[in-house]
Amino acid sequence: MRRGGVIAVAGKGGTGKTAISALLIRELKESANSGGDGDICILAVDADADSNLPDALGISCNKSVGDIREELLEKKQRDVTLDLRTEFEGKIAEIIEEEDYFDLLVMGRPEGPGCYCPVNHILRMAIDTLAKNYDYTVIDCEAGLEHLSRRTTRDVDVIIAVVDMTLKSIKTALRLKEIASEIEVDVRRIFTIANKIPAGAEGRIRAEAKKYGIEIEDIIPFDRLIEEYDLIGKPLLDLPDSAPSVMGVKRIAKRIISINNQQAV
Protein backbone atom coordinates (compact mmCIF):
# COMPACT_ATOMS: atom_id res chain seq x y z
CA MET A 1 0.00 0.00 0.00
CA ARG A 2 1.12 3.50 -0.76
CA ARG A 3 2.01 5.32 2.42
CA GLY A 4 0.99 8.85 3.14
CA GLY A 5 -2.60 9.30 1.91
CA VAL A 6 -3.84 12.67 3.21
CA ILE A 7 -7.57 13.14 3.80
CA ALA A 8 -8.94 16.52 4.82
CA VAL A 9 -12.43 16.62 6.33
CA ALA A 10 -13.82 20.09 5.66
CA GLY A 11 -17.09 22.00 5.65
CA LYS A 12 -19.20 24.44 7.58
CA GLY A 13 -18.99 24.40 11.38
CA GLY A 14 -21.43 21.97 12.94
CA THR A 15 -21.85 19.74 9.89
CA GLY A 16 -20.05 16.87 11.64
CA LYS A 17 -16.40 17.16 10.56
CA THR A 18 -15.08 16.10 13.94
CA ALA A 19 -17.51 13.19 14.28
CA ILE A 20 -16.69 11.98 10.77
CA SER A 21 -12.93 12.39 11.28
CA ALA A 22 -13.03 10.31 14.46
CA LEU A 23 -15.11 7.56 12.88
CA LEU A 24 -13.01 7.63 9.73
CA ILE A 25 -9.87 6.97 11.74
CA ARG A 26 -11.50 3.92 13.27
CA GLU A 27 -12.97 2.65 10.00
CA LEU A 28 -9.78 3.15 7.98
CA LYS A 29 -8.07 0.87 10.41
CA GLU A 30 -10.89 -1.69 10.34
CA SER A 31 -11.21 -1.73 6.56
CA ALA A 32 -7.47 -1.83 5.95
CA ASN A 33 -7.17 -4.78 8.33
CA SER A 34 -10.04 -6.68 6.77
CA GLY A 35 -8.58 -6.01 3.32
CA GLY A 36 -5.42 -7.78 4.38
CA ASP A 37 -3.32 -4.63 4.58
CA GLY A 38 -2.24 -5.57 8.09
CA ASP A 39 -1.60 -3.09 10.83
CA ILE A 40 -1.77 0.48 9.76
CA CYS A 41 -0.88 3.68 11.50
CA ILE A 42 -2.83 6.89 11.11
CA LEU A 43 -1.91 10.46 11.94
CA ALA A 44 -4.93 12.38 13.22
CA VAL A 45 -4.53 16.14 12.89
CA ASP A 46 -6.88 18.45 14.72
CA ALA A 47 -6.58 21.62 12.66
CA ASP A 48 -9.49 23.42 14.28
CA ALA A 49 -8.51 26.13 16.76
CA ASP A 50 -11.60 25.16 18.73
CA SER A 51 -10.10 21.74 19.12
CA ASN A 52 -12.43 18.86 19.91
CA LEU A 53 -11.08 15.89 18.02
CA PRO A 54 -9.22 14.67 21.15
CA ASP A 55 -12.56 14.34 22.98
CA ALA A 56 -14.14 12.48 20.07
CA LEU A 57 -11.16 10.13 20.12
CA GLY A 58 -11.28 9.81 23.88
CA ILE A 59 -7.82 11.19 24.60
CA SER A 60 -6.52 14.28 26.31
CA CYS A 61 -3.91 16.50 24.78
CA ASN A 62 -1.81 18.96 26.72
CA LYS A 63 0.28 20.75 24.17
CA SER A 64 -0.30 21.89 20.62
CA VAL A 65 1.75 22.94 17.62
CA GLY A 66 0.56 26.48 18.41
CA ASP A 67 2.24 26.37 21.82
CA ILE A 68 5.49 25.20 20.28
CA ARG A 69 5.24 27.87 17.58
CA GLU A 70 5.10 30.53 20.31
CA GLU A 71 8.10 29.02 22.08
CA LEU A 72 10.11 28.82 18.85
CA LEU A 73 9.29 32.38 17.91
CA GLU A 74 10.48 33.67 21.28
CA LYS A 75 13.68 31.64 21.10
CA LYS A 76 14.38 32.75 17.54
CA GLN A 77 13.98 36.38 18.56
CA ARG A 78 16.61 35.85 21.25
CA ASP A 79 18.92 33.82 19.03
CA VAL A 80 18.71 34.41 15.29
CA THR A 81 21.10 31.55 14.57
CA LEU A 82 18.66 29.04 16.04
CA ASP A 83 17.89 26.18 13.64
CA LEU A 84 14.10 26.15 13.73
CA ARG A 85 13.66 22.80 12.08
CA THR A 86 15.95 20.90 14.46
CA GLU A 87 14.35 22.70 17.39
CA PHE A 88 10.86 21.78 16.24
CA GLU A 89 11.75 18.18 15.51
CA GLY A 90 13.22 17.90 18.98
CA LYS A 91 9.90 18.97 20.42
CA ILE A 92 7.55 16.93 18.30
CA ALA A 93 7.48 14.08 20.80
CA GLU A 94 6.12 16.55 23.36
CA ILE A 95 3.02 17.21 21.29
CA ILE A 96 2.25 13.90 19.63
CA GLU A 97 -0.18 11.76 21.57
CA GLU A 98 0.47 8.13 20.75
CA GLU A 99 -2.38 5.69 20.78
CA ASP A 100 -2.76 2.12 19.65
CA TYR A 101 -3.23 2.59 15.90
CA PHE A 102 -3.13 6.35 15.55
CA ASP A 103 -1.16 9.35 16.75
CA LEU A 104 -2.77 12.71 17.37
CA LEU A 105 -1.35 16.12 16.57
CA VAL A 106 -3.29 19.19 17.68
CA MET A 107 -2.55 22.39 15.76
CA GLY A 108 -4.04 24.57 18.49
CA ARG A 109 -4.51 28.27 18.61
CA PRO A 110 -3.96 30.43 15.60
CA GLU A 111 -1.13 32.90 15.38
CA GLY A 112 -1.08 35.96 17.58
CA PRO A 113 0.39 39.27 16.43
CA GLY A 114 3.93 39.14 15.06
CA CYS A 115 5.51 37.57 12.03
CA TYR A 116 5.30 33.84 12.06
CA CYS A 117 6.19 33.29 8.41
CA PRO A 118 9.55 31.53 8.87
CA VAL A 119 8.21 29.49 11.77
CA ASN A 120 5.11 28.49 9.80
CA HIS A 121 7.24 27.49 6.86
CA ILE A 122 9.24 25.14 9.08
CA LEU A 123 6.09 23.77 10.67
CA ARG A 124 4.62 22.94 7.29
CA MET A 125 7.74 21.15 6.19
CA ALA A 126 8.00 19.25 9.45
CA ILE A 127 4.36 18.18 9.36
CA ASP A 128 4.67 17.11 5.72
CA THR A 129 7.65 14.99 6.62
CA LEU A 130 5.83 13.59 9.62
CA ALA A 131 2.75 12.66 7.55
CA LYS A 132 4.93 10.58 5.25
CA ASN A 133 5.56 8.18 8.11
CA TYR A 134 1.91 7.20 8.29
CA ASP A 135 -0.39 5.18 6.07
CA TYR A 136 -3.05 7.86 6.35
CA THR A 137 -3.30 11.37 7.71
CA VAL A 138 -6.80 12.52 8.60
CA ILE A 139 -7.16 16.26 9.08
CA ASP A 140 -10.17 17.57 10.97
CA CYS A 141 -10.23 21.02 9.38
CA GLU A 142 -11.47 24.27 10.77
CA ALA A 143 -14.58 25.55 9.01
CA GLY A 144 -13.44 26.66 5.59
CA LEU A 145 -10.07 25.80 4.15
CA GLU A 146 -8.00 28.56 5.67
CA HIS A 147 -5.10 26.39 6.68
CA LEU A 148 -5.04 24.74 3.29
CA SER A 149 -4.83 28.11 1.63
CA ARG A 150 -2.11 29.06 4.09
CA ARG A 151 -0.46 25.79 3.13
CA THR A 152 -0.38 24.29 6.60
CA THR A 153 -0.68 20.99 4.85
CA ARG A 154 0.93 19.63 1.77
CA ASP A 155 -0.95 18.11 -1.11
CA VAL A 156 -4.18 16.47 -0.17
CA ASP A 157 -5.37 13.22 -1.71
CA VAL A 158 -9.01 13.52 -0.76
CA ILE A 159 -11.10 16.38 0.58
CA ILE A 160 -14.31 15.20 2.15
CA ALA A 161 -16.64 18.19 2.00
CA VAL A 162 -19.38 17.71 4.58
CA VAL A 163 -22.80 19.27 4.23
CA ASP A 164 -25.85 18.94 6.45
CA MET A 165 -29.50 19.87 5.89
CA THR A 166 -28.68 23.57 5.45
CA LEU A 167 -28.17 25.76 2.41
CA LYS A 168 -25.32 27.48 4.27
CA SER A 169 -23.37 24.24 4.36
CA ILE A 170 -24.03 23.66 0.65
CA LYS A 171 -22.66 27.12 -0.10
CA THR A 172 -19.59 26.40 2.00
CA ALA A 173 -19.02 23.17 0.06
CA LEU A 174 -19.20 25.19 -3.13
CA ARG A 175 -16.60 27.61 -1.80
CA LEU A 176 -14.39 24.69 -0.79
CA LYS A 177 -14.37 23.51 -4.39
CA GLU A 178 -13.42 26.98 -5.57
CA ILE A 179 -10.68 27.39 -2.97
CA ALA A 180 -9.32 23.93 -3.75
CA SER A 181 -8.94 24.86 -7.39
CA GLU A 182 -7.30 28.20 -6.61
CA ILE A 183 -4.73 27.28 -3.99
CA GLU A 184 -1.43 25.70 -4.71
CA VAL A 185 -2.39 22.47 -3.03
CA ASP A 186 -2.77 19.50 -5.30
CA VAL A 187 -6.13 17.98 -4.41
CA ARG A 188 -6.72 14.72 -6.22
CA ARG A 189 -10.35 14.17 -5.35
CA ILE A 190 -13.12 16.06 -3.56
CA PHE A 191 -16.17 14.26 -2.50
CA THR A 192 -19.17 15.76 -0.91
CA ILE A 193 -21.10 13.84 1.67
CA ALA A 194 -24.25 14.79 3.49
CA ASN A 195 -24.36 14.13 7.24
CA LYS A 196 -27.09 14.21 9.88
CA ILE A 197 -29.74 13.54 7.25
CA PRO A 198 -33.10 12.47 8.70
CA ALA A 199 -34.68 9.33 7.23
CA GLY A 200 -36.72 10.27 4.18
CA ALA A 201 -34.83 13.51 3.47
CA GLU A 202 -32.11 11.92 1.31
CA GLY A 203 -33.69 12.92 -2.01
CA ARG A 204 -34.30 16.43 -0.77
CA ILE A 205 -30.68 17.13 0.17
CA ARG A 206 -29.43 15.62 -3.09
CA ALA A 207 -31.83 17.82 -5.06
CA GLU A 208 -30.97 21.02 -3.16
CA ALA A 209 -27.22 20.41 -3.56
CA LYS A 210 -27.66 19.67 -7.24
CA LYS A 211 -29.14 23.13 -7.78
CA TYR A 212 -25.66 24.40 -6.94
CA GLY A 213 -23.89 21.84 -9.09
CA ILE A 214 -22.92 19.66 -6.17
CA GLU A 215 -23.37 15.93 -6.30
CA ILE A 216 -23.80 14.25 -2.93
CA GLU A 217 -21.75 11.08 -3.12
CA ASP A 218 -22.81 9.48 0.12
CA ILE A 219 -25.21 10.09 2.95
CA ILE A 220 -24.65 9.54 6.64
CA PRO A 221 -27.97 9.44 8.45
CA PHE A 222 -28.90 11.41 11.51
CA ASP A 223 -27.75 9.17 14.33
CA ARG A 224 -29.29 9.61 17.75
CA LEU A 225 -26.33 7.78 19.29
CA ILE A 226 -23.83 10.45 18.18
CA GLU A 227 -25.99 13.05 19.84
CA GLU A 228 -26.20 10.95 22.99
CA TYR A 229 -22.45 10.28 23.12
CA ASP A 230 -21.68 13.94 22.54
CA LEU A 231 -24.09 14.96 25.28
CA ILE A 232 -22.47 12.81 27.94
CA GLY A 233 -18.93 13.22 26.58
CA LYS A 234 -18.41 9.62 25.53
CA PRO A 235 -15.76 9.13 22.78
CA LEU A 236 -17.31 8.55 19.37
CA LEU A 237 -14.68 5.89 18.76
CA ASP A 238 -16.70 3.70 21.13
CA LEU A 239 -19.87 3.78 19.02
CA PRO A 240 -21.15 0.29 18.21
CA ASP A 241 -20.54 -1.17 14.74
CA SER A 242 -24.27 -1.24 14.18
CA ALA A 243 -24.68 2.55 14.58
CA PRO A 244 -25.99 4.02 11.29
CA SER A 245 -23.28 6.71 11.31
CA VAL A 246 -20.56 4.08 11.71
CA MET A 247 -21.94 2.09 8.78
CA GLY A 248 -22.00 5.25 6.64
CA VAL A 249 -18.41 6.17 7.48
CA LYS A 250 -17.34 2.57 6.81
CA ARG A 251 -18.50 2.95 3.18
CA ILE A 252 -16.52 6.16 2.87
CA ALA A 253 -13.41 4.56 4.38
CA LYS A 254 -13.61 1.74 1.82
CA ARG A 255 -13.77 4.25 -1.02
CA ILE A 256 -10.78 6.12 0.33
CA ILE A 257 -8.78 2.95 0.66
CA SER A 258 -9.63 2.00 -2.89
CA ILE A 259 -8.60 5.48 -4.19
CA ASN A 260 -5.38 5.19 -2.22
CA ASN A 261 -4.64 1.72 -3.54
CA GLN A 262 -5.35 2.76 -7.14
CA GLN A 263 -2.84 5.56 -6.77
CA ALA A 264 -0.34 3.04 -5.49
CA VAL A 265 -0.19 1.29 -8.83
Ligand SMILES: Nc1ncnc2c1ncn2[C@@H]1O[C@H](COP(=O)(O)OP(=O)(O)O)[C@@H](O)[C@H]1O
Ligand atom coordinates in the same frame (compact mmCIF):
# COMPACT_ATOMS: atom_id res chain seq x y z
N1 LIG B 1 -24.64 11.76 11.91
C1 LIG B 1 -24.98 12.52 12.97
N2 LIG B 1 -26.18 12.34 13.58
C2 LIG B 1 -26.55 13.11 14.63
N3 LIG B 1 -25.82 14.10 15.16
C3 LIG B 1 -24.61 14.33 14.60
C4 LIG B 1 -24.13 13.56 13.48
N4 LIG B 1 -22.89 14.02 13.15
C5 LIG B 1 -22.61 15.03 14.02
N5 LIG B 1 -23.65 15.22 14.89
C6 LIG B 1 -23.76 16.26 15.93
O1 LIG B 1 -23.64 17.52 15.30
C7 LIG B 1 -22.89 18.42 16.08
C8 LIG B 1 -21.71 18.93 15.28
O2 LIG B 1 -20.83 17.85 15.01
P1 LIG B 1 -19.25 18.09 14.95
O3 LIG B 1 -18.65 16.80 14.53
O4 LIG B 1 -18.77 18.70 16.22
O5 LIG B 1 -19.22 19.16 13.77
P2 LIG B 1 -18.00 20.09 13.26
O6 LIG B 1 -16.73 19.42 13.67
O7 LIG B 1 -18.20 20.12 11.77
O8 LIG B 1 -18.21 21.43 13.86
C9 LIG B 1 -22.48 17.67 17.32
O9 LIG B 1 -23.35 18.05 18.35
C10 LIG B 1 -22.66 16.20 16.98
O10 LIG B 1 -23.09 15.49 18.09
Ligand SMILES: [Mg+2]
Ligand atom coordinates in the same frame (compact mmCIF):
# COMPACT_ATOMS: atom_id res chain seq x y z
MG1 LIG C 1 -15.16 20.16 14.87
